Amino acid sequence: MELIVEGVSHRYGDVTALDGIDIAARAGEILALIGPSGCGKSTLLGIMGGILAPSAGRVMLAGEARAGTLNPLTYVFQDFALLPWRTVEGNVALALEHHRLDPGERAARIDDVLARTGLGDFRAAFPKQLSGGMRQRVGIARALAVKPSILLMDEPLSALDAQTRELLMEDFLALWLRERITAVWVTHNLAEALRVADRVAVLSRRPGRLRDVVAIGVPQSERGHDAAQRDLAALHDRLWALIKAEAQVAEREVADHGAAG
Amino acid sequence: MAPQAEGHAPARPLPFRGGGYLPTPRHGAALVAFVAIIAIWELAVRQRWVTPLFLPAPSSVLAALREVAEAGTLWRHVSESLLRIAAGWTVGTLAGLAVGFSMGLFSLARAVGLPIVSALFPIPKIALLPLLILWLGIGEVSKIATIALGVFFPTVIAVYSGIDGVPRSLIRMGQSFNLPWRDIVRKIVLPGALPGILAGFRITASIALILLVSAEMIGAEYGIGAFILAAGNLMLTDQLLAGVVCLSALGLAIGAILSRLERWLLRWR
Amino acid sequence: MIRSLFAALFAAVVVTAAAQAEPLQLAQAAAPTPVSIGVLRLSSSGPIFIADARGYFREEGLAPELKFFTAAQQVPVAVTSGDADFGVTGLTAGFFNLAGRGALRIIASQSREEPGFQLVAYMVTNQAYAGGLTSLRDLPGRRIGMTTVGSTFHYSLGLLARKYSFDLSRVTMVPLQQLPNMAAAFKGGQVDAILAPVTLARQLEAESAGRIIGWVGDETPWQLGALFTSPRMIEQRRPVVERFVRAYLRGAADYNRAFNQRDAAGREVRGDNYADMIAILARVLQQPAERVAEGLPFVDAQGRLNVQDIYDQVTFWQANGQAGRDVDARAIVDLSFVQGHFNVPR
Numbered sequence: 001m002e003l004i005v006e007g008v009s010h011r012y013g014d015v016t017a018l019d020g021i022d023i024a025a026r027a028g029e030i031l032a033l034i035g036p037s038g039c040g041k042s043t044l045l046g047i048m049g050g051i052l053a054p055s056a057g058r059v060m061l062a063g064e065a066r067a068g069t070l071n072p073l074t075y076v077f078q079d080f081a082l083l084p085w086r087t088v089e090g091n092v093a094l095a096l097e098h099h100r101l102d103p104g105e106r107a108a109r110i111d112d113v114l115a116r117t118g119l120g121d122f123r124a125a126f127p128k129q130l131s132g133g134m135r136q137r138v139g140i141a142r143a144l145a146v147k148p149s150i151l152l153m154d155e156p157l158s159a160l161d162a163q164t165r166e167l168l169m170e171d172f173l174a175l176w177l178r179e180r181i182t183a184v185w186v187t188h189n190l191a192e193a194l195r196v197a198d199r200v201a202v203l204s205r206r207p208g209r210l211r212d213v214v215a216i217g218v219p220q221s222e223r224g225h226d227a228a229q230r231d232l233a234a235l236h237d238r239l240w241a242l243i244k245a246e247a248q249v250a251e252r253e254v255a256d257h258g259a260a261g
Numbered sequence: 262m263a264p265q266a267e268g269h270a271p272a273r274p275l276p277f278r279g280g281g282y283l284p285t286p287r288h289g290a291a292l293v294a295f296v297a298i299i300a301i302w303e304l305a306v307r308q309r310w311v312t313p314l315f316l317p318a319p320s321s322v323l324a325a326l327r328e329v330a331e332a333g334t335l336w337r338h339v340s341e342s343l344l345r346i347a348a349g350w351t352v353g354t355l356a357g358l359a360v361g362f363s364m365g366l367f368s369l370a371r372a373v374g375l376p377i378v379s380a381l382f383p384i385p386k387i388a389l390l391p392l393l394i395l396w397l398g399i400g401e402v403s404k405i406a407t408i409a410l411g412v413f414f415p416t417v418i419a420v421y422s423g424i425d426g427v428p429r430s431l432i433r434m435g436q437s438f439n440l441p442w443r444d445i446v447r448k449i450v451l452p453g454a455l456p457g458i459l460a461g462f463r464i465t466a467s468i469a470l471i472l473l474v475s476a477e478m479i480g481a482e483y484g485i486g487a488f489i490l491a492a493g494n495l496m497l498t499d500q501l502l503a504g505v506v507c508l509s510a511l512g513l514a515i516g517a518i519l520s521r522l523e524r525w526l527l528r529w530r
Numbered sequence: 531m532i533r534s535l536f537a538a539l540f541a542a543v544v545v546t547a548a549a550q551a552e553p554l555q556l557a558q559a560a561a562p563t564p565v566s567i568g569v570l571r572l573s574s575s576g577p578i579f580i581a582d583a584r585g586y587f588r589e590e591g592l593a594p595e596l597k598f599f600t601a602a603q604q605v606p607v608a609v610t611s612g613d614a615d616f617g618v619t620g621l622t623a624g625f626f627n628l629a630g631r632g633a634l635r636i637i638a639s640q641s642r643e644e645p646g647f648q649l650v651a652y653m654v655t656n657q658a659y660a661g662g663l664t665s666l667r668d669l670p671g672r673r674i675g676m677t678t679v680g681s682t683f684h685y686s687l688g689l690l691a692r693k694y695s696f697d698l699s700r701v702t703m704v705p706l707q708q709l710p711n712m713a714a715a716f717k718g719g720q721v722d723a724i725l726a727p728v729t730l731a732r733q734l735e736a737e738s739a740g741r742i743i744g745w746v747g748d749e750t751p752w753q754l755g756a757l758f759t760s761p762r763m764i765e766q767r768r769p770v771v772e773r774f775v776r777a778y779l780r781g782a783a784d785y786n787r788a789f790n791q792r793d794a795a796g797r798e799v800r801g802d803n804y805a806d807m808i809a810i811l812a813r814v815l816q817q818p819a820e821r822v823a824e825g826l827p828f829v830d831a832q833g834r835l836n837v838q839d840i841y842d843q844v845t846f847w848q849a850n851g852q853a854g855r856d857v858d859a860r861a862i863v864d865l866s867f868v869q870g871h872f873n874v875p876r
Contacts, residue, residue, distance in 0.1 A: 051437055071438055081434035085452045085529040094448060095438045126529045146438065314610065314631050391714035399704065399720040479711065480675070480704040480720075490707065494603060494678040495852055496624035 001063040001072065001149040001182055002027050003048055008057030010043055017043050018054070019207035025150065027063055028180040030220075032197030034187055034239070036247045040208030041186045042154055048184060049073045049152045065149040066181075070099050074148035078155040080135045082127040089114070089123040092142045099146075113141040116175060133164035140172065151183040157192060169195055173220055190239055194232055195223060200239060205246050212242060317499040322506060325499040334483070339507065342473055342484040345401065346511075349408025349476070350469045354462070357413045361420025365454070366446065371421070382414040387475045399480040407476040412465040419461020423454030456530070459523050466515045470508055485511070562593035563770055568605040568614035569596055571815050574641035574755055574827045575618050576789075579814040580807060581781030590773035602682075606634055609760055616763075616774060620755045623680030623852035626844055630857030635764055635864045636840065638775055638782075638833035640755030643686070643747040646796045647828045650686065650746040651731035658722035659741050666690060666744050670700035675712045675721035678705050680852045682754060683725040688846050689750035698850075716740060728825040747828075753836040753843075754827070764864060775867045779833045786831035837863060838873035 003025040010018040017040035025031040025048075033041045046052030048059055050073060065072045082091050089110060096106050114120050117137040127135055136156060143151060156172075157165040173196060176183065187193050193200045194216065202211040216235060218228040299319050305311050306318035313321065329335045363370040364378075386407055397403035427450050435445040477486030489504035565587070569575040578596070581587055587594040597614050599605050605619040610633040618640045619625075628634055643649065654663045663672060669690070676683040684703065691698040704721050706712045709730055715721050717739050725746070726734065734740050757778060763771055788807035791799040801807070812819040840863055847853035865871050 049437060051433060073437075075434070075437045077430065077434060079430055081430050083431060083449065083452070085455075085527075094435075094440075097448075098440055098444050128529070142438075314628070314633055390708075391710040394706075394711055394714035394720065395718050398718060399706070399715050478707040480706050480715065482705075487705075491679050491705070494622075494624050495680045496603070496607075496627040497854075 001061060001065055003073075003150055003182065003184065004060040004062060005044070005048060006058050006060060008044070008047055008054045008059065010040065010047065010052075011055045016207035018047075019209050021057070021208070021210055023201055023210060023213065025182050025184050026198075027182055029198040030176070030183045030185050030196050032185045032187060032193035032200045033203060034190060034193045034200055034243070035203030035208065036205050036243065036249075037188060039203040039205040039246075041188075041203055044203070044208070045075075045152050045154050045184060045186050049075055066147055068147045069149050071095065071146040072149040073152060074143045074146055074150070075152045075154060076136070076139050076143050076156045078158050080127070080132075080139045080159075082135055082138055084127050087124050087126055088119055088130070088138050088141075091127070091138055092145050095142050095146050109145050109147075113144045116144065117141040118171070131164070132160045133168055136160065136168060137171075140175075144175070148181060151181050153183060153185040155186050155188070158187070158189070165192070172196070177221060190236060190243065194236060194239075196220065202239060202242050205249070214239060314498065317502060321499045322502045325497075326503040326506060329488075329500070329503065335507075337483045338485050338488050338504075339511075341481075342477070342486060343511075345404050345408060345476060345484065346469045346473060348401075349405040349472075350412050350465065352405060353409035353412025353469075354416050354465065356409070357416025357465075358420055358458075360413075361417040362424070364417065365421040365424030366450070374417070378414055378417050382418070386411050386472060387478070390475065390479060394479060403479050404476040404481065407479070408469050408472045411468045411472040415465050415468060416458075416461055419464070420454065420458055423457025423461070424450055426457055427453030456527055459519070459526065462522075463516070463519055466519060467512065470512050470515070473508070562588060562591050564593045564595060565616065565770065565774060566595045566597055566614045568599055568608040568617040568619075570600070570602060570605065570619060571598055573811055573815065573822055573825060574620075574829070576785045576807075576811055576826070577640075577778055577781035577829055577833075578618055579781075580784050580810055581777045583810040583814075584781070584784065586777035586780045587774070590777045592770070592773060592777065606758070609634060609758060612760070612762075615770075616757065616759045618755060618757050620682045621685075621753070621840070621843060622682060623684070623847040626847055626853045626857050626862070629758070629862040630844075630854055632761060632861070634758050634862065635761050636756040636758045636835065636862055637764075637771065637864050637867045638757040638778060639753060639830050639835045639868075640757055641827035641829050642836065643750065643752045643754050644828035645748050645751060646792055647747040647790075647826075648745045649728050649825055649827050650683070651726050651728065651742045652690075652723060652744040652746070652749075653716070653726045653731050653734060653740050653742050654723040655716060655719050655721070655740045656738070657719055659743075661722075663722055664743065666749065667694050667696075669694075669723065670696045672722040673702045673704055673720075675704045675706050675715050675724040677707060677709070677712065679703065680847070684852075685752070685843060685846060686725060686746045686750060688850070689752060690746075693750055729821070732824065753839040756835065756840075757833065772867060775833070779868070782829050782833050783831045785829050789826040790828050790831075832870060833868045834871050835863065835865075835868070836872045837865065838875050841875055 005021050005023045008018055008021045009016065021044060023031070033044060035041050043052065047054045050059070061072075083094065086094065092110050092113060093106070096109060101109075110123075111120075114123055117140055119134070119137055119141055122130065122134065127138070130138070136159075139156070157168060160168065169192065176196075185193070185196055197216060198220075199213055199215045201213045203209065204211050214235065216232070218231060222228050223232060302316070303319050306313050306316060317325075326335070329338070360370075360374060360378075364374040365371070389410070390403075390407070393403045393406055397406055431449050431453060432445060435449050440448070473484070474486035474489055477484040478490060481487035485504050485507045489501055489508070492498075492500035492504055567578055569578055582594050582596065597608065599608065602619045602622060603624055605614070605617040606625045606628050608614040609617040610628055617634075620641075625634070629636070641649075652666060658672065662668060674687065676687070678684070687701065687703070688698055691701070704715065706715055709727070712721075712724050712726070713730060713734065716724050716726075716734065717737075723743075731742055735742060757775070759771055759774075784803060784807060788801040788804045789798075791801055793799050808819045808822060811822045815822055841859040844853060844857055844859040844862070848855060848857065865874065
């Protein structure tokens with residue numbers, strides 16, 4: 001399935017967060033949205049998933065949903081958004097309970113995603129008993145349980161430490177490579193975008209405009225190879241040049257706010 | 262033989278500056294303090310440091326309690342009060358839950374309800390007794406209504422601020438999975454508000470006990486509140502304190518039950 | 531704390547002064563002795579207000595400080611705790627329980643329920659009246675609202691039961707704590723009758739909420755109130771107590787002359803000092819004179835007590851379980867300050 005953004009703008013009061021965005025997530029690719037904080041990338045993801053209404057423009061869906069899809073557009077959240085009073089299994093089940101499924105299939109789906117995300121031994125644990133990485137695995141398992149056609153990843157690794165991020169990224173890519181679900185991956189981390197994305201869209205800050213869309217020619221499975229490293233380094237430098245100036249402004253602005261507050 | 266760095270002064274152990282400020286369980290401390298206070302109290306009366314008229318000794322309070330128990334009226338006092346507390350608390354809580362939930366979930370209900378609750382909450386219920394008697398008579402209904410009124414407003418506030426405290430991100434998550442409205446309320450909002458609601462129960466249970474005395478000002482023959490009032494009017498200070506002891510015991514028992522309930526319902530915390 | 535220190539100091543001064551009669555006169559001339567009196571803003575405390583306003587206390591070398599309380603129960607408590615040196619109020623079971631533990635001594639009379647003085651009414655609701663509750667003999671089996679168990683209302687009802695020889699346990703006493711609660715229960719028909727102070731009774735009558743079928747004073751005269759102090763005062767400051775009683779009795783005499791005279795037909799005869807006295811009461815009670823005139827109880831001109839009646843009260847409360855067995859009426863009353871008490875038991 002494809003997700004097409006046509007001329008989307010969004011304003012919060014007087015502030016223009018997004019200005020004339022045209023972009024599409026193509027079938028079976030991971031599109032990374034990258035930009036400094038305050039560039040409206042999370043707002044754009046909210047609009048792309050239909051939980052935020054844009055001030056102008058529209059979002060279109062093209063192509064057929066996958067077989068067995070219960071919730072075509074499914075989010076994975078930065079803060080995991082797990083219900084603390086439900087167990088791992090209960091949190092995954094939440095996404096299925098309101099659908100008409102026979103109990104056997106529901107159980108099978110839960111078993112399947114828990115196994116795939118390595119949570120089989122933790123199904124009875126409560127979120128507070130889990131590490132951050134394990135919690136996000138629950139978030140991913142919950143998303144996979146509804147067999148989404150498009151995954152909307154809202155800074156899924158930003159709340160985790162560097163090592164956990166690395167491990168989870170590996171595991172996610174391994175899962176993704178089997179099914180190649182169309183995904184939009186929002187991040188402010190350039191290295192992360194270069195690891196997971198097929199294309200990287202760079203947003204400018206306030207108002208958020210599309211600066212550039214860069215395709216990464218190397219398949220995800222080969223990015224660890226030495227041969228790919230040079231190409232990726234060049235891409236990194238090019239993207240960094242695009243982002244750097246604005247990231248500096250953004251950082252100073254936050255610092256000024258801190259001083260004023 | 263202290264280890265020595267070359268050319269420098271001898272090394273010394275780093276002074277420890279941490280510790281404290283961390284509540285650690287001290288089992289039995291409460292009991293010891295309790296017993297000590299009772300003992301000092303008894304001693305003070307026995308030694309005539311205070312006149313028994315102003316503060317009867319714990320032993321005479323106990324004797325007064327035994328007297329009422331042996332007369333067979335203690336259980337009647339306790340049971341009639343328990344019935345009133347249970348009925349008043351239940352009615353007030355159910356009404357408070359209904360209003361609190363609508364205020365938490367619907368903007369219109371909140372806009373209408375919040376100023377009304379703020380205006381009516383601080384009214385001392387005891388000032389309304391003559392009105393309650395006119396409306397509801399002097400039977401059980403007006404006594405139960407006094408307690409229910411006192412319980413109602415704090416419950417409303419606990420429920421709606423509990424709902425307010427449910428993280429918006431969890432509700433957005435529910436919406437993103439296309440959960441129907443009633444599922445979001447039942448599976449996300451209600452359990453999310455539960456800690457706040459249970460904390461409210463603790464407060465309203467105490468309020469119900471406090472209002473028992475007011476409620477039993479309305480022509481009650483039996484009941485711990487009526488017993489305390491009568492003892493106060495008759496200046497029987499030992500009986501008065503015996504009644505107070507009963508109320509405290511009731512408060513402790515209800516508190517213990519609520520703690521159990523909390524531990525069971527909020528075991529995910 | 532500081533107050534009791536001062537009190538102790540004064541006690542010391544007075545004791546030394548009493549030992550040497552001469553300096554006492556000097557002390558009197560120099561500075562009046564402060565005394566505090568616990569009172570309610572009721573016309574039954576009239577003798578105190580009059581003695582204060584007319585300067586009788588000052589003439590005895592006393593500087594009175596009136597401490598106003600809002601409930602009868604608070605006055606004996608204040609005297610017990612030493613917050614007031616003297617108190618005047620109605621006699622209740624609670625009073626006797628305090629007095630019985632050696633905290634209070636009755637030294638003179640205050641008001642008395644007396645025929646022809648309409649102060650507390652037996653008031654029945656219209657429904658109850660229509661239903662046959664037309665006389666006080668019909669009270670058994672009915673619900674009667676009152677303030678509290680152990681109150682003066684309770685005792686009045688006890689006397690009534692004795693008079694009409696019915697068992698007090700056959701009337702259901704409904705304790706409602708406060709007059710507004712009683713009025714509400716009465717208007718709502720929750721009780722068949724109440725014992726209502728005259729102002730409430732007149733108000734309910736004016737609203738046609740019920741009928742008055744009798745007055746406590748007409749039915750069962752009794753020693754309603756008393757002047758009392760603490761045993762400590764009598765032991766340590768007896769001369770002060772004597773001076774206080776002298777001034778109080780002058781107030782009582784003025785009060786009685788102004789308000790309590792009746793002709794042969796029982797009609798009120800106003801004393802020559804009526805205007806002055808009613809003005810004093812109206813000012814202290816913060817009410818119009820006409821309103822005050824509605825409810826002026828009888829006060830003995832010489833402060834004499836119906837002693838037997840006080841003994842009977844103690845017996846009654848003990849028999850009904852409202853007063854402790856250890857309360858000894860003999861120890862509560864000190865007859866030495868007033869001459870000619872009535873019905874003194876041997």
